[in-house]
Amino acid sequence: MLATGAIVAVNGLNPLSLLTLGIGGVLAMSSDKLLRIYAPNLTSKLSSKNETQELTTEIIPTPGEKCLAGVPPVVATSGEFRIYRQAELNRTTASLLANGAILIAGEDGSGKSVLAVAVVEKLQADGFMVAFIEPATPKQMLLEIAHQFDIPTEDLEGKSLTADKLKRTIAGFLEENTAFLVLDDAHCCDAKFRMWLKQLCKSGVPMLLLATDPPRKDVFINIPRIELKPLPEQAIREIMIQAAAERAIALKPSELSKLQERASGNPMLAARAVDEEYLGLDVESGDHRRYFDITPLILLIGIGFVIVRLIGRGTNDQALYIFGGIAAAVFMGLSRILYNLPRENQRIQ
Template identity: 20%
Template structure:
C-alpha cells in the first residue's frame, strides 16, 4: 500500500518541498495523523537524492563538457523512531556508518577508529552507544557535523512527541545540518524550533485522488464489492481525504467475502466526521445571560430577572450536548 498511500495527486507538493530543501531551508510538514506526511517526506527525499547526482547513473560525462563547480556531497540521515533518545541513537549510528562521526567520539574502543566504517558491526557497539545520554550523543554529533565538508540532511519522520527540554539539542543540530520533519501538532513550548522552519501543510487528498486511491486499493486487496461505484463514493466521503482512513476502510472490507450495499452504507470513519466549534457561541450566550440578569437587578424588573434565570438553566442543560457536537455533520 505504501506506493499508493498519500502520494496520488501530490506531485506539486513534493516539488515544492524539494525546492525549499534545495534552497537550504529547514522544512516542517504539518497535518493530522494519517494524512500522508511521512509518505510525502520519503517521496521528496527520493526526488532530491536523484537530482543530487552530477550525471545520470547510466551516462558518462562528455569529453567536451566543461567542468562545473563541484557540489558538496549530500548525506541523508533518515530517522524513523518517534522517541527522542531513539532518534539520536539512530542519528549517531548513521553518521558513524557514513564516516562522519568517529567511533572514539561515541566512547567506543580506539581500535574502531582504524576500521573503515563499513566494517564496524553495529551489533557489537550498539550497547555502548545506547548507554550514552542525549547530551553525550549531541556532544559527539555536533563537532562532527561542524567539521564535515559535505551537506547533511536530517529527515525525521515525526517530532510531535518532542518535549521543550529536548529543544536545545535539536536547535544545536539545526545550526549544523539541514532538517526536514513532520508534526501532527505544534507544541507551544517548541516555538524556537518551529520559527526556524518553513511550514508546509500536507492537505487532504482531492476527491478525485481519493477515488483513484480507493480503486487502486480495492484492486490490490482483491475486495469483492456488490456496487463498486457506491463503495468508492462512500469511502471518499467518509475518509475526508485522509489516506490512512482509506487504507483502514479498505482493509476492513477485505475481511468480508462480499461487501453488499447495506455494509457500504454502514461504513463509518472518524476522519470523515466534522465538528462545528460552538465555543464562541457559548461564550457570547453566557455573557448575554449574565448581563441580562445584572440589568434586571439594576432596573428592578422581576420578569426580566426570571426570564434570564430560565435562560441560564436552559444554557447549562444544553452545554453538554453542544460540547459533544450537537452540530456534528457527516
C-alpha cells in the same frame, strides 16, 4: 487472375533475384522452426515481454480527464505510489534548498511519510546527501545519522563515540557540508534530542521534521510549518480504487461513496476502509477527527444576553435587567478566557 499476376511479377525479375528471394524465404522458415524447437523458452520470454510492453503502454488519465466506463482513473503498477500533494512537495523542497527548516504537521495517516520519502528521493536525485531517520533512542538516532552520512563512530583508539561526541561530530559535518536531515514522527523523540535539533536549526542546518500534533515548544516553535489538509474526494476515490484492484474486489459507486465518508480525506483510512470491506467487517463510522466551529453559537448566546438586558430595561423589570447584566459579564469573561487558550483546546473532538 492470381496466376497471371504472379507470372507477370516473376517475369519482371531476373533469375539471380529469384534465386536470392527463394533462399531467403527458406532460411527464414527454417530459422523460425529451429527457434521454436530448440529454444522454446526464449520464444516464450520474447512473447511475454511483448505482452508486458503492450500492457505498460496503457494511457493513464489525469484526475481532470474523463475515463471510460469500467476503467479506473489511476492505474499504477505494484511498488509505485502517486504524490497527491505536489504543491507541498515543491514548497518543502524549495524551503530546504534555501537552507531552511520546515515542519510538516498532520494527523496519523495523512501522508506525511509518503511526502517525506518523495522529498528525500528528489534531493538525492539532485546529488545531495540526506539522512532519513525514525524515532528511537537518542544514541541510536545519532548512530543512524552518522551511518548514512559515512561519519566515523569510533575514535582513533577504536572506542565508540559517546552521544555528546557524536552530536559534536555530526554538527561539525553539517556545518562543513551541504546535507539534509529528515526526521519522521519527530514528536516521539526525546526532549533533549529535540533541543539538539533546535541548536542545529539556529546554526542554519536544513532539516525536515514530520509530526502529529507537535507541541508548541523547543524545536517545533522555531520553524515554520505546513499543515496537511485532507485530500480531495477524487484523490481518495483513486486510492480506494487502486486498493480494491490490488485485493481483486469490485466496489460499486455507492459502496465507494460510503467508504469515502469514513475516510474523510485521510489516505491511510481510505486504504483501511477497503481492507475492512474486503474482510467483511461492519464498521459504523470512521475514526478520523471531526472539528466543529462553535463561534456562531457563542455569538448567539451573547446576543441573547444583551437582548434580555435591554428587555429588562425597557419594561422596568429590575430583576431581568440585573440577570441580563450578570449573564453578559460572565459570558464576556468566559469568552475571553476561551480565546486566550491554545488552539488545540478550542476544538471539540
